[in-house]
Amino acid sequence: MINFFNTYKSELIYTAILIIIVFMIRKVIVLAVKRIGKNSGTSEARAVLIGRYITVTLIGIAFLIEAFILGADTSDITLVFSSVFAVIGIALFAIWSILSNLTSGVIMFFSFPYKVGDKIMIHDKDFPIAAVIEDIRAFQLHLRADNGDLVTYPNNLILQKAVTLVQKDALDNITD
Structure with missing residues (x-):
């Protein structure tokens, strides 16, 4: 010993x-x-x-x-890491949307201008959403619509769409 x-x-x-x-x-x-x-x-x-x-x-x-x-030896480490990254790369390609949402969650932590309790309007051409942010999770936002519905919105989409902070009286005018 x-x-x-x-x-x-x-x-x-x-x-x-x-x-x-x-x-x-x-x-x-x-x-x-x-x-x-x-x-x-x-x-x-x-x-x-x-x-x-x-x-x-x-x-x-x-x-x-x-x-x-x-x-x-550097060549041994290179061989191990290239093999590991090849396997990880194939696995991540299979679950790219999950990885995309996770990465978006990290980006949103540091630079998302909205927080829990804010009323926002997501300007989506097919499905516009006006709701209050209830929770910001690793993969999605939980939004509460005015009618009480809970909407889960993927983090990667929230970074791709235009989002507006809405005041209560402005929200009433938009939904009317």
Whole structure:
């Protein structure tokens, strides 16, 4: 056992340093995301979701760095990552609409000008919607129409359509 620690002493030290740095970077980024969410008026659940995405990304980067620390050859890492990305690429192509909605949810967290409780009008040629935003989720918006219907609207479509913030009296004029 002592022989193991003596043999891999530098690798173990570098690994410990990597873990500490990753946790510190994660903490700073997650706190920044929560602060951005609080300042923009979004729900804490959305900030936690974005924090999870960031954590998974950081863990992936840490595994890549750890492979170099343990002495893996660049060609071996390239082979593994190209194989993994080929499989992931095929899987994501099969579920591209889900990935599109998920990506749109992340974009909406940082730059969506509307928040829960706002009345909006979605200018869709075939199906215009005037409703109140009840919830903003990872894949869709929950909108409550004036007649009480719950409308789930995909995140990728909300970024593609023109949306107007509507005041209550203006909403009554539009729907009449």
